[in-house]
Amino acid sequence: MTMLEVKLTNDEAFKRLFVEDTDVLTLFLSTVLDIPRDEFSDLVIDNPEVLPKVNDDKLCRLDIHVSAAGRLIDIEMQLGDKSYFRERSLYYWSDMFVKSLHSGQKYSELKQTIAINVLGYNTFDSGEFHSVFRLHENKTGELLTDRLAIHFIELKKVPEPTETINLLEAFARLLSATTYEELDEIEALEVTELSKAVSHLRVMNADDILKERIRLQEKAAHDYASDLGEARNEGKTEGLVEGRIEGRIEGKAESKIEMVKLMYRNGATIDQISKLVELPLSEVVGILDL
Numbered sequence: 001m002t003m004l005e006v007k008l009t010n011d012e013a014f015k016r017l018f019v020e021d022t023d024v025l026t027l028f029l030s031t032v033l034d035i036p037r038d039e040f041s042d043l044v045i046d047n048p049e050v051l052p053k054v055n056d057d058k059l060c061r062l063d064i065h066v067s068a069a070g071r072l073i074d075i076e077m078q079l080g081d082k083s084y085f086r087e088r089s090l091y092y093w094s095d096m097f098v099k100s101l102h103s104g105q106k107y108s109e110l111k112q113t114i115a116i117n118v119l120g121y122n123t124f125d126s127g128e129f130h131s132v133f134r135l136h137e138n139k140t141g142e143l144l145t146d147r148l149a150i151h152f153i154e155l156k157k158v159p160e161p162t163e164t165i166n167l168l169e170a171f172a173r174l175l176s177a178t179t180y181e182e183l184d185e186i187e188a189l190e191v192t193e194l195s196k197a198v199s200h201l202r203v204m205n206a207d208d209i210l211k212e213r214i215r216l217q218e219k220a221a222h223d224y225a226s227d228l229g230e231a232r233n234e235g236k237t238e239g240l241v242e243g244r245i246e247g248r249i250e251g252k253a254e255s256k257i258e259m260v261k262l263m264y265r266n267g268a269t270i271d272q273i274s275k276l277v278e279l280p281l282s283e284v285v286g287i288l289d290l
Contacts, residue, residue, distance in 0.1 A: 002180040005211050006204045009120050009155070009176065011062035012214060014077040016050050017200050018064055024200075027193040029066070029073065031167045032116055032130070032151060043068040065096070072096050072113045077175075079120035089117050089150055097147070116151045118175055129157035129172060161185060170194055177201075209263050213276075216259065260287045 008014050018025040022043060030037040046065040063076040074096055078085060093115040100111040124131055131152045135144040155176040158169060165173075174186050174197055183198045204210055256277050263273045270290075274281045 004178055004180065004201070004205055006201070006214060007178055008174065008201065009077060009079045010214050010218070011077055012050060012217065013201070013204055014175070015062045015064055016204065017197060018075070019045055019048050019050055021196055021200060024193045024197045025066070028171055029068070031171060032153070033114065039069040063092070070111055072100055072111050073116065074114070075116045075118070077118045081121040085117070085123065089115050093148070093150055110147055112147050112149070114149045114151065116153070118153045118155065120155055120176075122154050122156050124152065124154065127157065129154045129159070130168060165189070167191070174198070209266055209268065212259060212262050257287050260284055264288055
């Protein structure tokens with residue numbers, strides 16, 4: 001089997017796919033939410049920027065905010081197991097929900113707000129890979145309001161493919177794919193949007209700049225988690241923990257230099273490099289010794 005270097009479980013690749021092809025995004029949302037596709041005709045991505053911002057050597061979340069048919073939808077990929085993720089999902093859902101009501105509006109104008117969390121690990125006892133949570137009365141099951149829905153897609157629970165694979169399973173297999181052979185199987189389903197998604201992923205895997213950027217992102221995330229865990233296990237004070245992290249920040253600066261040189265070798269302009277690595281033009285010129 002031939003392994004993919006860029007997988008959709010990576011935040012940037014995940015967001016790039018849906019931002020660059022709204023047909024794929026529309027079918028994904030229609031499938032997950034079980035809503036007719038034509039209800040997404042006015043779909044708008046409210047945060048289309050793809051490159052992750054870096055804060056203290058930690059990559060910020062790269063979720064996707066969508067507005068469509070009077071709904072607000074947040075989509076996020078979470079690869080690593082986080083014990084507090086359920087609470088975090090509720091927190092981000094509530095932030096979107098509250099912000100949907102502007103000054104002078106009535107509570108009845110609050111928008112239906114939906115969170116879709118794609119997880120690279122298992123978090124619920126259910127054997128189903130797609131779980132949906134709403135507010136219901138304990139005894140009667142009566143729905144309190146339709147304004148809240150939080151979805152979880154647990155990729156590790158996706159069943160093995162059969163001749164009767166459904167569209168949601170196909171999307172989940174695409175998002176969890178690690179080999180080119182799996183992409184071939186998804187293309188064989190002959191679903192136009194899925195085939196387009198596979199083509200996008202193949203292009204991403206041919207992009208040396210993207211692959212290097214993702215490698216550096218993943219390295220930074222692993223280094224941060226490892227250093228924080230080791231320092232705490234050793235009984236270090238918080239100051240020493242932060243000191244170790246500061247050392248990683250210096251290493252990140254060296255990684256940016258590597259990225260600048262790689263992008264220049266691959267034909268990127270000085271302006272493009274400056275925007276992508278978030279360095280002033282003068283620094284980029286200095287690194288390249290132009």
